[in-house]
Amino acid sequence: MKVVGFSFIRNAVKFDYPIVESIKSVLPICDEFIIALxxxxxxxxxxxxxIDSNKxxxxxxxxxxxxxxxxKVLAVETNxxxxxxxxxxxxxxxxGDEVIHEKYLPIIKESMEKWKDDExxxxxxxxxxxxYGSYDFVGDSRRWYRREIRIVRADKNISSYKDAQGFRKNERKLNVKHINAWVYHYGWVKPPFEQQEKQKYFNSLWHDEEWIKKNVKQTNQFDYSTIDSLSIFEGTHPKVMQERINKLNWKFDFDPTKKNFGLKTKLLHWVEKKSGWRIGEYKNYKII
Structure with missing residues (x-):
């Protein structure tokens, strides 16, 4: 079985992306890794x-x-x-802000082996x-996507879709298997200055300057306190993240019992927590 990792990146230092950790986290199960720089x-x-690797x-x-x-440029670069x-x-x-915990690599490799020959x-x-905010809190509201396709066939009829959050094959949703492995997304854990700069830049990939002036706060520090709901992270972080975590130099405190929801969102949140059903969830895939 041959597995090739791939990604894209730009200005990783400027915006404090953990791209080195991202790549290192998947290298053990990849024969090659292609990065569009x-x-x-x-x-x-x-x-x-x-990164010390000839892969x-x-x-x-x-x-x-x-x-x-x-x-769209994100999908273009992914492709x-x-x-x-x-x-x-x-x-x-x-x-560039996603990392795989080493404990999931055997599960991922086993899944790839299992369905390798099932077209x-x-x-x-x-x-x-x-x-979000620090390495101690995770987003637990409906604003966060729960699942994404991260492993696909090396089929040239498959391509990155919209803003590179998923994939399509000839414009249709992919048929996928849902596996028991997690991606750790660290994009919302940055020093407040770097986070604010990232928000200004990232929004420029979607909107014009007029929209950004109206909708992105013109400040030097990102305000993490406006989030709707967080819970305390009780697991462990990937080993490749430990050095970065040890260098954390800002403080973020949040009361996880505090929920900043309107009535409708509060009801939907309650249903999801009780049943696991996310009403109206967007699914860019078909589980088979």
Whole structure:
């Protein structure tokens, strides 16, 4: 079985992306890893090259900054990396703020082996844990997506969809198996200054300057306190994240008993917590 990991990145140093940790977390089960390195204003290339592995292949890309509708440029960059994959059974996608805990690697590898020869299975669906504000809290409201496809067939009829959160095959949803493994999403754990800069930039991938001025606070520090609901994280973090976690240099406190919901959202949240059913959930996949 051949597995190729792939991702894209730009300005990882400037926006404090844990891309090194992301790549390292999946390398043990990848035969190769392809990273589409976008034109950056910092030392992102040196950062990637600091990873001591001969599995990594860098391709240099230039982002089309005019693609502002729906984050399309993210899918375009994802596809640049994906299209470089040759002769693999599976392609393992990981974004620059996502990390796989080492405890899930055996499950993921076993699942890839299990369905390797079953062509009806076009991808594997993973669960998500979204950290917010610090490494001690996770988002637990409806605003956070619960699952995404992160492993797909190396099939050129498959491509990244919309803002690179999922995949489609010839514009239809993929048939997937839901596996018992989690992606740890750290995109909302950054120093307040870097988080605010990221928000300004990230929103520019969806909207024009006028929208950003109206909807993104013009401040130097991101305000983490406006979140609707969090719970305390009681597990362990991936080993590759420990050095980064040890360097945390800001404080975020939150009362997990506090819920900032309207009546409708409060009811929907209650139903989900009691039954596991998320009413009206968007699913960019078909579980088989």
């Amino acid at each position: 976008g034109n950056s204003d910092d030392n992102t290339e040196d950062l990637i090259k600091s 990594i292949r860098i391709i240099h890309t230039t982002w089309d900054d005019s693609l502002r509708k729906g984050g 640049k990396a994906f299209n470089q994959i040759k002769d693999a059974n599976w392609a393992f996608y990981i974004q 009806k299975v076009e991808g594997l669906l993973l669960n998500y844990t979204h950290f």
